[in-house]
Amino acid sequence: MNFLSYLISGISLGSVYALIALGYTMVYGIAKMLNFAHGDVIMIGGFVVFTAISSSATSPAVAIICGIVVCTLLGVVIEKVAYKPLRNATPLAVLITAIGVSYLLQNVALLVFGSASKNFPNIFKGVPDWHVTEGLTVSGVTIITIVVTVVIMIGLTLFIHFTKPGTAMQAVSEDRGAAQLMGVSVNSTISLTFAIGSALAAVASVLLCSAYPLLNPYTGAMPGIKAFVAAVFGGIGSIPGAMIGGILLGVIENLSKAYISSQLSDAIVFAVLIIILSLKPTGILGKKISEKV
Secondary structure (H helix, E strand, O other): OHHHHHHHHHHHHHHHHHHHHHHHHHHHHHHOOOOOOHHHHHHHHHHHHHHHHHOOOOOHHHHHHHHHHHHHHHHHHHHHHHHHHHOOOOHHHHHHHHHHHHHHHHHHHHHHHOOOOEEOOOOOOOOOOEEEEOOEEEOHHHHHHHHHHHHHHHHHHHHHHHOHHHHHHHHHHHOHHHHHHOOOOHHHHHHHHHHHHHHHHHHHHHHHHHHOOEEOOOOOHHHHHHHHHHHHHHOOOOHHHHHHHHHHHHHHHHHHHHHOOOOOHHHHHHHHHHHHHHHOOOOOOOOOOOOOO
């Protein structure tokens, strides 16, 4: 029974990683760049929701919407200011810029909110727990996390495959130059990609902070790194791969903490990644791309 409890908790944690990984994999798949500031967008989303609830009589639903709106706008601004000028730059230049944006967001949060951790409010306290069997109870936060992730995953897949903006994203991902010749606005498509990824980061911040209710300027750093690992694990650029990679990562981490060592769980996660990539460098669902020269 303990194993089942750890497994469900791992799926819940992995669902959060999957939501964050979707942001990484969409940006990489379409814009061909790694937004390492994505984890700090999560942190900003958490602070927006926290501030909205703590400083006024704002309902949790309105606070979550505020967090999504702010993170969406932040994602678009980051893309316009930091990444758009580097559209044709080397990957190293983009990487250094992403690290700079990450440190900028962390230091702004330090100046505004301070370094002390804040207790994130329990916004899902009205959601009942699910008593599966005697000795096994699944918390309401866990249920919401898994359900929200599955719904977002399905919705995003339908959006990519059955809408005009989604088709534009696929075209830009396949061949940016050819898409532009066919009338697709590459700049608008990439901005939309950042907006969607940042909105998902806001949702992930609420779920993450509800499960682990301590919020500080470094809250998004490690989950962001692990979500990037999940995206690579599943095959970066693949939306189903991000989902599978995130859930597997969460399960491996949780079972490692329970049965091996809580101190070694992170090392075990990265070791599994190395093994998987040694056997299949493109990740679980990644595809090898041949370039013509």
